[in-house]
Amino acid sequence: MTGRERFLAACRREPVDATPVWFMRQAGGAIPRYLEIRRAHEIAVIARTPELNAEVSLLPVDAYGVDAAVMFADILLPAAAMGVEMRLDPEIGPIIERPIRTPADVDRLHPIDAGTDLRFILEAIGIVDRTLGGRAAVIGIVGAPFTLACYLIEGRPSRDFHLARGFMFAEPAAFERLLARLAEAVAEFAVAQVAAGAGAIQMFDSWVGGLAPSDYDGRVARHSARVLGAVQDAPTIHFGTGTGALLERLATAGGDVIGLDHRISLADAWARLGPDRAVQGNLDPARLLGGRRAVLDGADEVLAEAAGRPGHVFNLGHAAPPGTDPALLAELARHVHDATRRPLPAAPPGDAGVALVGGPR
Amino acid sequence: MTEVLRAERFLRACRREPTDVTPVWFMRQAGRSLPEYREIRKRASLVQITRDAALCAEVTLQPVERLGVDAAILFADITTPLPGAGVAVEIVDGVGPVIADPIRTAAGAARIGPFDRDAVAGLLDAIRMIRATSPVPLIGFAGAPFTLASYLVEGRAARDAPTLRGLLHAEPALADDLLRRLTDLAIDYLTAQVEAGVQAVQLFDSWVGLLSPADYRRFVAPQMRRLFRAVAGLGVPAIHFGTDTAGLLPDQAAAGGDVIGLDWRIGLADGWSRAGEDRAVQGNLDPWLLLGPWDGVVRAARGILAEAAGRPGHVFNLGHGVLPATDPDHLRRLVDLVHDETDRRTRLDRAVAAGAPAR
Numbered sequence: 001m002t003g004r005e006r007f008l009a010a011c012r013r014e015p016v017d018a019t020p021v022w023f024m025r026q027a028g029g030a031i032p033r034y035l036e037i038r039r040a041h042e043i044a045v046i047a048r049t050p051e052l053n054a055e056v057s058l059l060p061v062d063a064y065g066v067d068a069a070v071m072f073a074d075i076l077l078p079a080a081a082m083g084v085e086m087r088l089d090p091e092i093g094p095i096i097e098r099p100i101r102t103p104a105d106v107d108r109l110h111p112i113d114a115g116t117d118l119r120f121i122l123e124a125i126g127i128v129d130r131t132l133g134g135r136a137a138v139i140g141i142v143g144a145p146f147t148l149a150c151y152l153i154e155g156r157p158s159r160d161f162h163l164a165r166g167f168m169f170a171e172p173a174a175f176e177r178l179l180a181r182l183a184e185a186v187a188e189f190a191v192a193q194v195a196a197g198a199g200a201i202q203m204f205d206s207w208v209g210g211l212a213p214s215d216y217d218g219r220v221a222r223h224s225a226r227v228l229g230a231v232q233d234a235p236t237i238h239f240g241t242g243t244g245a246l247l248e249r250l251a252t253a254g255g256d257v258i259g260l261d262h263r264i265s266l267a268d269a270w271a272r273l274g275p276d277r278a279v280q281g282n283l284d285p286a287r288l289l290g291g292r293r294a295v296l297d298g299a300d301e302v303l304a305e306a307a308g309r310p311g312h313v314f315n316l317g318h319a320a321p322p323g324t325d326p327a328l329l330a331e332l333a334r335h336v337h338d339a340t341r342r343p344l345p346a347a348p349p350g351d352a353g354v355a356l357v358g359g360p361r
Numbered sequence: 362m363t364e365v366l367r368a369e370r371f372l373r374a375c376r377r378e379p380t381d382v383t384p385v386w387f388m389r390q391a392g393r394s395l396p397e398y399r400e401i402r403k404r405a406s407l408v409q410i411t412r413d414a415a416l417c418a419e420v421t422l423q424p425v426e427r428l429g430v431d432a433a434i435l436f437a438d439i440t441t442p443l444p445g446a447g448v449a450v451e452i453v454d455g456v457g458p459v460i461a462d463p464i465r466t467a468a469g470a471a472r473i474g475p476f477d478r479d480a481v482a483g484l485l486d487a488i489r490m491i492r493a494t495s496p497v498p499l500i501g502f503a504g505a506p507f508t509l510a511s512y513l514v515e516g517r518a519a520r521d522a523p524t525l526r527g528l529l530h531a532e533p534a535l536a537d538d539l540l541r542r543l544t545d546l547a548i549d550y551l552t553a554q555v556e557a558g559v560q561a562v563q564l565f566d567s568w569v570g571l572l573s574p575a576d577y578r579r580f581v582a583p584q585m586r587r588l589f590r591a592v593a594g595l596g597v598p599a600i601h602f603g604t605d606t607a608g609l610l611p612d613q614a615a616a617g618g619d620v621i622g623l624d625w626r627i628g629l630a631d632g633w634s635r636a637g638e639d640r641a642v643q644g645n646l647d648p649w650l651l652l653g654p655w656d657g658v659v660r661a662a663r664g665i666l667a668e669a670a671g672r673p674g675h676v677f678n679l680g681h682g683v684l685p686a687t688d689p690d691h692l693r694r695l696v697d698l699v700h701d702e703t704d705r706r707t708r709l710d711r712a713v714a715a716g717a718p719a720r
Contacts, residue, residue: 159520162649162684169653209605212625212647212680214664242570244607245627262573264608284573286523290530298530301575317573321523 001344003067003136004199011200011235011257013278013311019303019340020067021333022139024239025319026060027072031326033059043088047073048120054127061136063326065333068137068200069128071193073121075143075204078185079152081117082109092156099155101167103174112185114192122196129197137200139237140193144205145182145223149175161207168219175219183223187230194234202237202259203227205250206318209242216246221253228254237280241318247272262286262317267305278311283332285316288324295328296335303339371432371498375561375598375620377641377674381710383666383703384431385696386500388602389682390424391436395689397423407452411437414486421491421499427689429696432498432561433491435554437484439504439565440512442550445480447472448513456517463516465528467535473513473542476549488557500600501559503551505566506543506588507581513539522571529580536580544584548591555595562592563600563622567681569613570605577609582616589617600643604681610635625680630668641674648679651687651695658695666702 001009007020028034034056037046046052056072076094080086085097100106115122129138143151151157153164168175190201203224211220228236238255240246244264251258251273260269260281270279287298299314306312314336320329370380392398398420401410410416420436440450440458451459464470478485491499504512512518514525529536551562569581585601592599601618603609607627614621614636621636623629623644633642646665650658662677669675677699683692 157520159518165647165649166652169647169650169657172653172657209626212661213628213631214661215647242605242607242626244605244609245631246607263570263605265574268574268608284526284576286526287530289523289527294530298575321527 002134003061004132004134007067007137007313008199008235010311010313011237011278013276015310015345017341017344018337019306019312019314021314021336022066022068022070023060023064023316023320023329023333024070026064026066026329027057027070029060029320029326029329030323031059031063033063043090047077050120050123050127053121053124054131057124057128058131060329061132064330065337066136068139069132070139070202071121071125071128071141071198073141075141075148076151077118077121078112078114078142078189079109079148079182081112081114082181082185084109084152089156094151094156096152096155099163100149100152100178101163103171103177106174106178106181109178109181111181112188114185114189118189118192122192125193125196125198129199138198140190140196140198140201142186142190142193142201142203142227144203144208144227144240145179145186146211146220147205147207148182148186149178150207152178161210164207165210168215172219179220179223180226183226187227190227190231194231198234200235200237201231202239203255205238205240208240208246208250209244211246213245213249216249221249224250224253237313239280244269251277257311257313259315260317265305266302266312267307270306270309275309275311278313279306280313280315282315282317285318285320288316288320288328292328292331295332299332299335300339303336308340308342367431368497371676372560372598374674374676375600375641379673379705381704381706382700383669383675383677385677385699386430386432386434387424387428387679387683387692388434390428390430390692391421391434392683393685394683394687394692395423395427397427407438411441411481412483414483414490417484417487418490418494421487422495424689424692425495425497428692429700430497432500433495434500434563435484435488435491435502435559437502439502439509441484442476442481442503442546443473443509443513445477446546447474450512458512459517460513461516463524464513464539465524467538470535470539470542473539473546476546476553478549478553481550481553485553485557488554488559492558498560499558500561500563501551501554502563502565503547503554504543505564505569505581505603506540506547506584507572508566508568509543509547510536510539511568511571513543522568526571526576529576533580540580540584544588547588551592552595555597559597561598561600562595563602564588564618566601566603566606566613569603569609572609574608574612577612582612585613585616593617600676602643607632607635611637614640620674620676622678623680628668629665629675630670633669633672641676642669643676643678645678645680646695648681648684648687651679651691652684655691655694658691659698662695662698663702666699671703671705 235256239259241261257278262284371384602622604624620641625647
């Protein structure tokens, strides 16, 4: 199987010849060629120049041997297209110049035309897809409406997103309007990415774990469902962190694959989600700070919990720590493939045998 | 009658015995949200308050009458025992505890010496003073070893505690030594508090939710088991509190605690079934709700009480500490709401409690 076939088959819970693997935020990091590009260009320039973006997004496929290329993009791109001014602080992350703090601020946001406003990323997706030629899948990313709202209200990354949750309780109607507008824009962007060549979409709801389950139900779930429901022609991965109490609710909102962070055991989570979902995850990224043995042992524990069931995409539980040695990530990807290599079941008669196109790796 | 019930209900709920109404207290009920506390802070720092028995007792008791809560919690910081054990800590307004010289080596961990009772003499005196006057039980507390370690290794609150979590895997022996020392410290500190008179203890493991279940079992659970075994020997109920613990609750409950504290990120009924029906639970209203409209608080509080469903063994609390901007009148109304909604006394009992002649 090619990486693309392996990854997409796992998303559909079909048998694979080895467990597919990719790493969140793999585009970037400490790959030497990326560091070279970074010395020549600002991050924003790389992100907005299709050729550069495509090159950076493609690097991990060879550097790590992963089965998917994830686009080098920030989840706040559609918000920028909606009129939110922001800058990227290399130390802190995205900083919103005028955070959303009042209902009037919400009404400032305008709808987007993804084909125009976000054309650079759509073009980059096209380049990556053509360059890979099926060797690896292309994953487009979007932010979930709630997580985007957290950034827009808070104005910068935060541990608890206190202001955002305060706004949610103090201005429930404006909060609802904000999420609805974000969902519209994000849904359009996700669909456009698939049309441009993305083989799957991952929606990041990184801060959803801060919500009480009742607030997720009452204020957030339908907006996530709006985005995931809009993507018809490609599998979706629904990822959040700290979601141990919310998993069933995330699955109800949508996603062919549920992305798990390291804070819950993969076997427990999968049992709660049921066999009709694929799962992605969930090696603790902190193990990358502990050296080779800590990483490979941790990977074996994750694989043991997955127990070879169809529908596991191997990943970290969140992004790799900055500066992680590329050789370690490459060894991890190789280890996952080697440790899970298995014969494919013979295709039943009449089946087109899609899984076998390209032959064994 | 009323006062007898009020004095009893928190400890009874910790033991999962029936109570007249569901008991209520709030994490961080003493302190920054009360104007009378902010008045004291104009002339004394947090550390000074914890070292001055009369001031500490006053601050601890401030919320008891004003809010009508069913328990007092000793006013202190989780880092309070550290200076006596040899680790300098500065409490910085707006930041929290800051360790100027973070612990990242074996030599650093060796700086953590044994508990020094004399270094917290003022606090222990405060406990005796509070016991002499408080109409409700007094809860003592300590920081759990992993949470204390996160401050010691990172130097201050750090969102993902990356240095500590990396250290677990890079230097497991050092991590074990550090956690063992902090556990010894917590055991001796809590023992001193109980001997001085606290009637229950809470372990705050606010940062433990960062861990994977496997790492919790490997690094934290053995120390927590040891800690809870020691506390059980002191004869007071123990509350085991953490945040973001949905994936860890069964392991936490297995490690110990008569009462499992839940944050707001999990439904109370779901959390209770994961912790086990043989435990009491405490929680779990989102503290941020108290900054919004009152009807949102009412709806959420009723939702939590519905999930508790009148089962013995629910202590009502917030899912984390009271926020500084919280209006104390909202807290008072919330206490009354919980008491009213859960009143299990008959009409006759209520009439007696109110002093009316029984008919």
